[in-house]
Amino acid sequence: MxxxxxxxxxxxxxxxxxxxxxxxxxxxxxxxxxxxxxxxxxxxxxxxxxxxxxxxxxxxxxxxxxxxxxxxxxxxxxxxxxxxxxxxxxxxxxxGIPPMARFVLRVLLPRRRLFDLTIKMASLFQKLIPGKRRGTMRHLPLFFMGKRWVPPLARRTTLNRFQHTQKLSNPEMRVGFFVGCLTNYVYPNIAEALVKVLNHLNIEVVIPSEQVCCGIPALSLGDTTAARKLAEKNRAIFEASASGGLDAIVSACSTCSLTIKREYLRLLGDSWKPMADKVYDISVFLEKFTHYETDPISTKVTYHDPCHLRWGQGVTKEPREVLGRCAEFKEMEYPDRCCGGGGVFSIIYRDLSLKIGEHKINSIERVGADMVATSCPGCMLQISDMVASRNLPVETLHVVELLSRTINHRPKG
Ligand code: SF4
Ligand code: SF4
CATH class of the missing domain: 1.10.1060.10 (Alpha-helical ferredoxin)
Incomplete structure (x- = not known):
């Protein structure tokens, strides 16, 4: 910089x-x-x-x-x-930055297997934690973020589940999937939904198993050296996959897609531009390149705009279009208001993060929907925490999860 x-x-x-x-x-x-x-x-x-x-x-x-x-x-x-x-x-x-943060950014994040092992050990502790509510538990073992309701760590990570590409005989397209840390360690269900939807549309999904964190935690602490190292690693991995032909790189995380689309240009230079132009949020990809039919359900769903999708990438209509085909869409008041979540911010400024989120959870409660969907696992973490705190009868989910439940699987013709 x-x-x-x-x-x-x-x-x-x-x-x-x-x-x-x-x-x-x-x-x-x-x-x-x-x-x-x-x-x-x-x-x-x-x-x-x-x-x-x-x-x-x-x-x-x-x-x-x-x-x-x-x-x-x-x-x-x-x-x-x-x-x-x-x-x-x-x-x-x-x-400088705290030594523990430095260790995580420079030692753990670039080494997928070592990071996996650390998370695995943390996941063992979660068995000891009492009290579950609406699919969440009281603490995240790794960070001991008391007062929070967070989903448990996945028993098997997304990258372990999808070690081999599901080959399609004559795919219409071939896309790379940038998974991101939260989808990898906490929400493998998002990845399963995304792969299911794309495979159904005859699109082959390549998930390079060596991919690492996008680097946003390092950028948030100003450690550009660590962020660049992660970016270089991801570039090598996705360029190797692209040698077999990749039509696009999709992501189900607004922060990851913003980082690899925009921040990587700063970290890696203009040589990244051809790949950056291929990066899409999953709902944008679906609306731009595919045709699909759904069997809508009679459930009310509302939508929260993640800041990094709405303000960072200018995307507003595509996720709503997807949801409108799946269920009864109901706009909440101030859908573009920040939920207060955000990796490093919500750890350092936990109380402020929840104070910002109060407005969002009030909007969710007032709209009276059965589901709140969004396009970012980070926002899901924050929203499901607030939903559980108020014990609201509302399901928090990703846009692509609702699509995978309602997409029409009947054979064509
Ligand atoms: S928190 Fe405030 S200053 Fe920081 S990026 Fe958001 S709007 Fe701008
Ligand atoms: S909105 Fe006005 S004060 Fe704020 S950054 Fe832009 S020019 Fe400066």
């Missing part, structure tokens, strides 16, 4: 304050140092040597959700993502 690029973006900011009206963090805390405009002023002061890196500054920067909502509404077109990434890198270079 070049500081010069960030400085150019800083100069574009007109200090109009429009970002204050949409920033989920600012709306809760009302503190100018925790909104794009204030953080841009801090970046300006840092680059001009007027202030120095400190614990307070780190807190102002870490408390940004990187939801990109401010960027999507900015009348001056400021690339805030570039500025916040430059600040995070500065923090990492000048203050």
């Amino acid at each position: 070049s500081a010069e690029e960030a400085k150019r973006e800083i100069l574009k900011c007109a200090k109009c304050g429009k970002c204050r009206s949409v920033c989920p963090v600012f709306i809760e805390v009302g503190d100018e140092t925790r909104v794009a405009r204030g953080r841009i002023s801090l970046a300006e002061a840092i680059f001009q040597g007027e202030i120095f890196y400190s614990k307070e500054l780190r807190d102002y920067i870490y408390s940004c959700k990187k939801c990109l909502r401010c960027q999507a509404c900015c009348p001056s077109g400021v690339d805030f993502n570039l500025i916040i990434n430059a600040l995070l890198e500065g923090i990492e270079k000048n203050m």
